[in-house]
Amino acid sequence: MSIYNINFETMPREGIEAIQLKRLQATIERIYVTVPFYKKVFDTAGIKPADIKSLEDLQRLPFTTKLDLRDNYPYDMFAVPMENIVRIHASSGTTGKPTVVGYTKRDLDTWAELMARSFAAAGATSGDIIHNAFGYGLFTGGLGVHYGAEKLGASVIPVSGGNTKRQITIMQDFKPTILTGTPSYILHLAEVADEMGVDFKDLHFKSGIFGAEPWSENMRAELEEKLHLKAMDIYGLSEVIGPGVSIECYEEQKGLHVFEDHFIVEIIDPESGEVLPYGETGELVFTSITKEAFPIIRYRTKDITRLNPEPCTCGRTHIRMNKPSGRTDDMLIIRGVNVFPSQIESVLMETKQIHPHYQLVVDRINNLDTLTVKVEIDEALFSDEIKTLQTMEQKISNDIKEYLGVSAKVMFVEPKTITRSEGKAVRVIDNRKF
Amino acid sequence: MCAEQISIFIENKEGRLAEVTAILRDADVNIRALSLADTTDFGVLRLIVNNNDRAEKALKKEGFTVGITQVLAVEVKDEPGGLNDILDPLSENEVNVEYMYAFANPQCKNAIMIFRFDDHDKALKILAEKKIKVISKQEICNL
Incomplete structure (x- = not known):
């Protein structure tokens, strides 16, 4: 398999670290004068840009959280004037307000390159036809993947999500060779294909790039068997850049290579905030070192995983992160949409001006995630x-769809029937097996 | 003047109805009439009982959501057209029935219909004009 950017992706460790330090210093110097939020938190921590002399000094900088992004909604975290912003994306916030991110022309170039690298890592070349079933819109999945596919020189079919039967017809007629989307939707697609009497064996896929929600090795086995392709996990979040922060390689499928010439990755103890050594499990933290519009310092992803610095047989020297195994908060990912219980609570309160007891029940039925909101x-x-x-x-169901973009069945239940643990209602029951 | 109905939210689960009636039994409440409206997930049990206060208190104590609704109890003659005597003047005046159910008056051959109309006050006025007897809460308790 070919490597898209052989210089950067196979650079020896010392080289990567030298580049990281140089880029980190430049980022810190720039945001100290362009983003008032960062100046304030650096000043409070007693750190000047000149104090960052080694990569270890990064640990002296404060973390950035989703709450900080909300407090600076919508544009106050941007480090360039609005005239230099060419794209805006958004993802769910913990309450009514989404998390907003911006991109300059160069940021979009960077992102496209990272996605092109991801495609190459998954075995794609410019001769491939890419069926992109990630949703297009404010969500970074669709467009992020799209521009990477074009950058690689492949042919991209911007099919987006939904319209499942038509997608299968397109797969039969357009003969795509690479499939991208959320794993739960792709499994649903496989099921619908089966109902239509279409066997993936007769289609032309060689690899799939799946992400935007957690999935397990069991799901990989199922995807590979049903779809007759090699399934690669891709990781990303809009706060960092979008899809293309890290990806598994076709050769190993064992850990996702983090593009370290653009991001510095750390694992911390979610309680103490201490950085943990390689191999230990903790919360994933990212710092961007090349982004112009929306630089982010030590962003706490709330995803739980660990890092593996061992060189990979694919030739890439970039560190690998394991598939995330969980979250430190109560965020749910339902069909690629981030859902916080607190958002449902806001909708319920707005609907009836009351504060009811509620519970989210998530199931995976026929490979499709379903959300039931029980309201006492x-x-x-x-x-x-x-x-x-x-x-x-x-009405509540419509409001949830409108505000959160996710379909939910609302079900009234008798008082005191929602499980309580130590007096606190259990807000989420997730019956999905990842 | 009007009758009072107790309504209770119950989930569509085995044995749930029996639990409600057991609570009423233990509170020494007699059920005069009931109707159960159901969906796939839940039902609303509507009851006419001999002692609303005691029934309401007992059910709330057991954690049920209980509502009190003003309904109209009307005696219907046990003969062909008995129900139409009541419904015709109402429909002529565009009063709509939300739901209704009936029980036999133990003191005679007639039936007592419980009505929930979309316009309670208008229905009451029309029935009074037509001199149709509306049975009071007290009368129902004393049946």
């Missing part, structure tokens, strides 16, 4: 008329 009925919600109750369930 109280006297304010109750009516002796069935149609009033059903109209209310429907």
